[in-house]
Amino acid sequence: MKINKLMSAAALAALTAFGSTAAMAADKIRIATEGAYMPFNGMNEQGELIGFDVDIARALCAEMQAECEIVAQDWDGIIPGLMGRKYDAIIASMSITEERLRVVDFTDRYYSNVLAYVAPEGKDVDISKAGLEGKTIGAQRATIAGQYLEDNLADVANIKLYDTQDNAYLDLASGRLDVLLSDKFPAYDWLRTEDGKGFEFKGEDIDIDDKIAIAIRKGDPLKEKFNAAIKAIVEDGTYEEINARYFPFSIY
Amino acid sequence: MNWNWDVIVEYFPRLIDGVWVTLELIFLSGLFGLMLAVPLALMRASQSRWLRLLPFGYIFFFRGTPLLVQIFLIYYGASQFDAVRESVLWPILREPYWCAIIAFTLNTAAYSAELIRGAIQAIPKGELEAADAFGMSRWLKIRRIVLPRAFGIVLPAYGNELILMLKSSSLASTITLLDITGAARTIIARTYTPLEIFATAGVLYLTIAAIMIGCFRLLEMRLNRHQHYKMPTELSAVDPRLSD
Known part of the structure; x- marks a missing residue:
């Protein structure tokens, strides 16, 4: 397995290099959420994604001045989909766990569960x-x-x-x-x-x-951008305003 | 790509537990399904128009809707009604295991009934005439001629149906059953190794399918042995060109 490891490390490095340039060129961040976990993420009658996660995702994108596309993805396949580059981040009330940290990176928390x-x-x-x-x-x-x-x-x-x-x-x-x-x-x-x-x-x-955070691929520079954006919306009161739409108590 | 053998070895016993659940599901629903399909097929092949039409709605519904929808209707749908929850059937209907078996049974019975009807109608007319010439009663004819002959004719198609059911049985995982697929998904939820675990699950399904195919081949060879034509060896002795 050693050779495999070496080769996959090389492949991963090549992929990340390629991935980040591609992301920069497009400057569009694709974000996955589940769509079946109200009030954090769900669908309204028109089939649009709604909920706390979606509002936070939009606020973060506005803060980063990035163009974002939010897609729905079944929970079971949500991490494999991230690793398979179907999207660049998961904002779906995902907890930071040891097992998940082995395969993906997490930003700072955006709420606690x-x-x-x-x-x-x-x-x-x-x-x-x-x-x-x-x-x-x-x-x-x-x-x-x-x-x-x-x-x-x-x-x-x-x-x-x-x-x-x-x-x-x-x-x-x-x-x-x-x-x-x-x-x-x-x-x-x-x-x-x-x-x-x-x-x-x-x-x-x-x-x-249990800290809830945004999952991104390992080594993705999006992590720092998201961290800065989370900090900014918590400080400028945007977060508090979104929180109040859903819960009468703070969940940060 | 790091292929992780350890995770396969560690969780293999749980997948094997799933194999037993899958086998139970297809065996029981296959058995009940066949018991239901035979009378339905006889009705569908009957001379009387009313008997023919009676099972039509049922077969139409179960062949025309996805199995997943049927499972959800039986498991989550039926339990919405107080009448169902208070009925004597609730101890059975509350179990996902029995709900899966009911759904699979009704589904496979609808398909098999049509298969068997086709087989019944494919029985050479001469054999039925011979039975009539012997003065057999209707039920004797069904028991001695129609069903045994139809069984031989339907075998290849029915083997196919059972293999389709083996694969459809993975839908049982959507109502919390830990069949092969359910076990695999639960393991993956913890280990995040979909490739290794699903590949192993796939191999297990392939193995079961291979055994089923083998059994049906043997059964076919045995039951339809009178139909297999093998050229007598003496012919080539008469004229060597005949053996080509």
Whole structure:
């Protein structure tokens, strides 16, 4: 494998050199988001991408004075798509994790996430490990919540992983799931909808030191540009204004 | 490109767990599907116009809509109704496993019914006439002549249908089942090695398909052995040109 490594390093260097010149020439940044994770990213009735991530992406592009194109991409393939150069950045509420850092780079955070359990109102749910024994717990596949369940509860509980958060909500509503583990902010939004009536947060939030940032390819100079832009919009109040559109509390 | 063998070795047992789920899914739905398809095919091939029309709507729907849509309708759709959630069927319908089997069964039964109908109608008329000449009753004729002959004729096409189903079964991963594809996607969510894991999954599907193809070839050779023509060797002794 050593030769392979050397060759791929050379190929990578060549690709990055080529990639950055191409990006400079076009000066158009393609940004991927998922489009199924309200209120952070979703689609309106016209099929346009909306949400906190999309607003932040637009604000950052305005700050950098860059032309941007925002595209929707399924969560499962969102990192492979970045590596395959289908787009240049992911602004899709993605957490910085060790595993992801092995394959992509992250900018500074643009918000911080906590996890929370959701279950039917009035139902007594003990969220300790012993209390969750034998329960069916759901989360979205390839998320921090899904990983948290696999790492901490796989031995005692029945874990079900969903393609989208929406499908997990559907199964919580149908009663197939006893409890749902989710990022807290999107769940906060869902609990206020018609479908989310009759459900509530259970127990304490789980703080997993989860920083949400923009993913870019390894070594891409876009990182510094994004970092400067994030700093700028936090300082000039643009961030606060976007935050207030979605949550009555700061999520930075 | 760094090909990572370790990740394949480490997660191979989980993919093998997925193989069993996939095999169970196609075996059970194949079995139930066939049980449903035979009476439907007999109805479709019947002389009576009403019997012929009865299964038409069902077959039309299941052949005309994508399997993914059918799975979602059964799994996420049905559970939206309180009536379903309070019914005696809920313990079955709440399980993604049974929802997948129901969807696959109904889907494959619709296709197989049409395949078997074609086979029934392809039985040489003379054989049916012979059965009638013997004075066989309708059911005896179906049992002894129509179904065994149709079974032999339909085999190659039915083997094809089962292989299509093997591949369609990957859609079960969309309703949280950990079949080969579901296991692969869950592993990739953690390791970010889509190439290695999907390639391994592909090899597992290929292996299953190869075994299925082999079984059907054997079955065909055995059941349709009377149809295979082999030139007698004596002919070439008479005139060597005949062996060319």
